[in-house]
Amino acid sequence: MEIFLQQIINGLVQGSVYALVALGYTMVYGILGLINFAHGEVVMVGAMLALSALTAMLGWGVPPLLALPLSLILAILGCMALGYSIERVAYRPLRHAPRLAPLITAIGVSIVLQNLAMMIWGRQYHAFPQLIDNQSHLIGGAIINDIQIIIFVMALAIMASLMVVVHRTRLGRAMRAVAENQHAAQLMGVDINRVISVTFMLGSALAAVAGLMVSANYGLAHYYMGFLLGLKAFTAAVLGGIGNLRGAMLGGLLLGLIESLGAGYIGDMTGGFLGSNYQDVFAFFVLIAVLVFRPSGLLGERIAERA
Amino acid sequence: MPFHSVLTRLLFVAVSILILSACGKSASDQAAASGDLVVKIGAAAPLTGNQAHIGKDNESGTRMAIDEANAKGLVIGGRKVHFELISEDDQADPKTATIVAQKLVDNKVSAIIGHLNSGTTIPASKIYSDNGIVQISPSATAVNYTAQGFKTAFRVMANDAQQGRVLGEYAAKNLGAKKIAVIDDRTAYGQGLADEFIKAAQANGAQIVAREYTNDKAVDFTAVLTAVKGKQPDLLFYGGMDPQAGPMAKQIKALALKLKFMMGDGGYTPAFIKLAGDAAEGAYASLPGVPLAKMPGGKEFETRFVAKYQPIQLYAPYCYDAVNVMIAAMQKADSVEPAKYLPALANVSHDGVTANIQFDGKGDLKGGAITLYQVQQGKWQALETLGAIAPAAH
């Protein structure tokens, strides 16, 4: 029972990480209908920036509790600038191009960012300094620590505030208008370029937060960390219904749970024939099964899709 | 941009490459013009991607040996020899590895130090063998590599069977583990080592209570570790590399697993200790060969290497040895022709910085000394060396 509870907690923590990244994917997709494949790399840059800033500030003798928020802000600013430039350079010129064209530029951007990061931060894995005393707590025999609780709460809070932004503010209304129909929105006086830029910057700010949380939780940062994370988060976003904020949260948490329960129990379920090596197979089977019955994901709208 | 301008541009690119490669050629011709015999040595390892830190370490080890040999001004076959390193990035991809191999063959290299992974070493070894070029892998551990029957294939690293056997025996006998859990990263290296470890551990009376898996890009191991926790083993063996082993050790501690943590050579790195933090304490790892400090010239090697590059990641000493064992064979045969020095290499006995190197009939390391290490006070400390051949008396 403790083991089962522990697996649930493992899944929720891992799922919150996916959800944090998936929110960024889904924001951009919701407005533009574009998979920002480079989002995982922005997460990586966020983690790297935060780590560099943190190490530098600790070196200058800035107290950790001040250095942490400062470096987070720096990372957020850096990522926003990066997100803005990515959109300007790689996506805006292709807004009226065939839909697969931005996919290719996105892959190009990923490769460029990865290799730039390798030049700047080197090939080695960077350890994340232990700043706060990471207390462990026992819940019914299962263990959870402070950073994990922060990640979980943070993911929920960010989702909630994004919902407020999208549904309650003037900017949000403009975003929804652009998502609905760009031409009509423009005619109504919405500056669509501005709205799209802001969306990218918001998504990238989220990526920076996610990057910092991920590297604090696992204790490392590396120029290659964005790829797999981005892929998993993209899967989570699709599972929940891409373009839907609550869907990204749900998809992320579900994917995390599927993975941890899969890794933990596949062996017992198949009598030892398959083991935790089939964790991803299990996750993808669940995804396919969901999509066969709900072709637009769990919370996705049933709209006639542009292919 | 109309199509014809694309073509013109392509043509421009092609022409400029031809010119540039011509420039590149003239550079090496200059060295030859000064009267030295230029001997090209090829090196191949992943220099991009998620193993790049290990790949670059290999390149540095090879480069240092070559620079030192050049400084010595060796004379082979009556001529002063100048070694030239051609280093290529195989991206840890089997297909790219064969392209790189062919390119090195085209460049008329006399020997290859590489590749890093078994998955790239094996397909490339066929090309080297077809062209009669000596290949010494510093780090490929798959038994298959030397089992193909190629006369040109050597390695200065213990293979999975040699290392897994020692580790399994050590875990069951010396550490007294009764119930053992095994995780591997599903790479050729991790899986091969883990399987051999299991065989040896079982043969020595231990029971494998859990067999779990991860992959070589993962960072979260809580699910498999929790599954392991349910089986209550007293030792966990991980077959894989340090980027996973570090966070894994951390998560073992966070999940309050009470067990001994053991790895192969993939975990014996400074990065493991850095990534695992205080959770690294007490972890075991093995490394083929004798500790650097115990080999003649080993300590000096480390000092020189760290001064020139960065702390040794993993296989740099083996690359260094691979180059030197090759040079030793060239000197003995008094020739840089692979066909001529190959027999000398097969019978070589060379005191390297990792061990005394002799090859068996297949090209594997003879004897295969393995040293066990443990993290004590934040540093890797040698515990004991098993199956060593004493340095040859001169």
Place this chain on the structure above:
Amino acid sequence: MPNALRQFLTHGGKHQRQVMFWLLLGALLLLPFITDALLGRGWVRIADFAMLYIMLALGLNIVVGYAGLLDLGYIAFFAVGAYCYALTGSPHLAIAFPMLFPDGIHLSFWIVLPLAALVAGGFGVLLGAPTLRLRGDYLAIVTLGFGEIIRIFLNNLNAPFNLTNGPQGISRIDPIRMGDISLNATQGIFGIALPSVHLYFYLFLAFTALVIVISQRLEKSRIGRAWMAIREDEIAASAMGINTRNLKLLAFAMGAMFGGISGTLFAGFQGFVSPESFSLMESIMVLCMVVLGGMGNIAGVILGGVLLAILPEILRHSVVPLQQALFGKTLVDPESLRMLLFGGALIVMMLYRPAGLWPSRVRRRELDSDEAGVV
């Protein structure tokens, strides 16, 4: 002048086209000798791989370019083909199942090839069936998952029974033979020495030509037109009486067969297969070839395949000399710069030619009309 050439190629008379054809054929036949002499044998091997990629790209073009179905797991079919030959043409089964196959199977390549194509086609249908209702990005993620599932199975099926030898891969695969002639050794014909890479070049050239001809015929056929109708508007197509389900499955199956053929050739050429060759990045690369070259246009796809297959190698050869020419020394280590330039090239090429370097004429018409943005 190149414009005149294009005019000549597309609008020239039958006679002119025949002349062009023979010139092209002659050039291609001489290509391995020319590259070998000028650039070295490594480039012949690169050309061999480029041809395998062209076959893959043309196969994927059927799915993505003609039928408009985004497939991010295409490399799985390449893997299926490769493992078909690896299992039947190597001693692996004899080692893994000595009771069943005491001497291994060692089937001839020419028997395995059609079988592998069929098996890959079967996997294509297997992928197609559950995804018929999905479109766009949902299809992309499911196909991506499918590709990963195949790779994970190949990587793990060494236990409980050793089918694929897991991550260790299968080595010692028999070389391809034509009658008694092994393509793995230098052969002399009419006093000309033909090294192994040259022999494989001609074999792959023949298969590429075959794949091109089939693609061309398919494009102009009833089936091809039906695919394009589905691509443009599925509902309208089905209203016109097109059986969209069967045709989509057929597109997946045909595309998969090309992938399978290419994979079988790959296994024979390399002599070694392991799951690392079939990663997601490979699928993405093949997709890039199709999109970058010009979806739906055979010539464009070929251009894309050639370009992306040789570009990293061109950069490999030129980055160091380039830096030395510009700065007199190597400033940035060549590997990271190489991939950086590759990524940059992807972006720049796409920005300049959003419809691909050489788009199909139908595509160009669509783009010229106002409402673009729909694939």
